[in-house]
Amino acid sequence: MNASSAERHPYLSPHAPRVLAHRGLVTPDAARHGVVENSFAAVAEAHAAGVVYVESDCHVTADGEVVLFHDDDLERIAEDPRAIADVRLHELEEIMSARGGLITLAQALEAFPDMRFNLDVKAAAAAEGVGRLVAPHAERVLVTSFSDARRREALRAASSAGAARRPATSPGLETVKRLVIARALRRKARVRALLADVDALQLPERQGPLRVVTSGLLRDAHAAGVEVHVWTVNAEDDMERLLDLGVDGLVTDRADVALAKVNARGTQAV
Incomplete structure (x- = not known):
């Protein structure tokens, strides 16, 4: 529970506007050299730019390895129709070798010990593996998913694997819908209850015509000790406007630009 900022999860400490590199950082120059999102090179580029937080996604290969990958197949990245779940680790490593290199979750946590990872569990089969792998790193990991069931399964797996504390967490789509409805109906107790076991709300600024x-x-979020992170914010004027509004984090493909804007305000984005 996050009744006050004094109980803030270590993932969110110290308090400042946060820049979360969406699937790592792929600069225009890196893209010209074939680097793609969620690759080892993209995470390394974010680290080199001084970004502390990387937002990424988790799938599992045919042989059970949790990898950082957004799509459930290879079509967009490699023009290969196969699902990630049908490809073995060594095959995926070969496919990604010319695209910045594959990065597994285990590699990300080991190779970048001073980074914090925001992990979206994309596949049900990945939830247990994500929880097990992040258990020793719970203070620097936030677990989320569009599916609250997958998110909770990953958190349970982390606990079962001996995590000293649960990872930070952000609610799934169903919980967010309930929160929006509860706020519209001015059900304050219901709003507090929905915010009681999360550390951050990670949301789009708008959902269709609805401003979220x-x-x-x-x-309401800050009163409950919960942060608000907005995705995916790439336009510079939107970054400035949302920072002025008081959001706690920007999830962005342009993490280098967002970091410069945050630092120019005299705050440290960590």
């Missing part, structure tokens, strides 16, 4: 991120939402 508002000053009222920020007030």
Whole structure:
């Protein structure tokens, strides 16, 4: 529970606007050299730029390895129709070798010990593996998923694997919908209950015509000790406007740009 900032999860300490590199950082120059999102090179580029937080996604290969990958297949990245779940680790390593290199979750946690990872469990089969792997690193990991069931399964797996504390967490789509409805109906006790076991709300600014991120939402979240991170924010004027509104984090493909804007305000994005 996050009743006050004094109980803030270590993942979110110290408190400042946070820049979360969306699937790592692929600069225009890196893209020209074939580097793609969620590759080892993309995470390394974010690290080199001074970014502390990397937002990524987790799937599992045919031989059970948890990898950082957004899509459930290789079509967009490699024009290969196969699902990640049908490809073995060595095959995926070969495919990614010219695209910045494959990075597994285990490699990410080991190779970048001073980075914090925001992990979206994309596949049900990945939940147990994600929880087991992050258990020794729970203070620097946030687990989320569009599916609350997958998110909770990963958190349970982390606990079962001996995590000293649970990883930070952000709710799934169903919980967010309930929160929006509870706020619209002014059910304050229900809002507090929905925010009681999460550390951050990670949301788009709008969902269709509905504005999701508002000053009222920020007030309610902050009163519960919960941060608000907005995705995916790439336009510079949107970055400035949302920082002015008081959001706690920007999930962005342009982490280097966002970091410069945060630091220019005299705050440290960690």
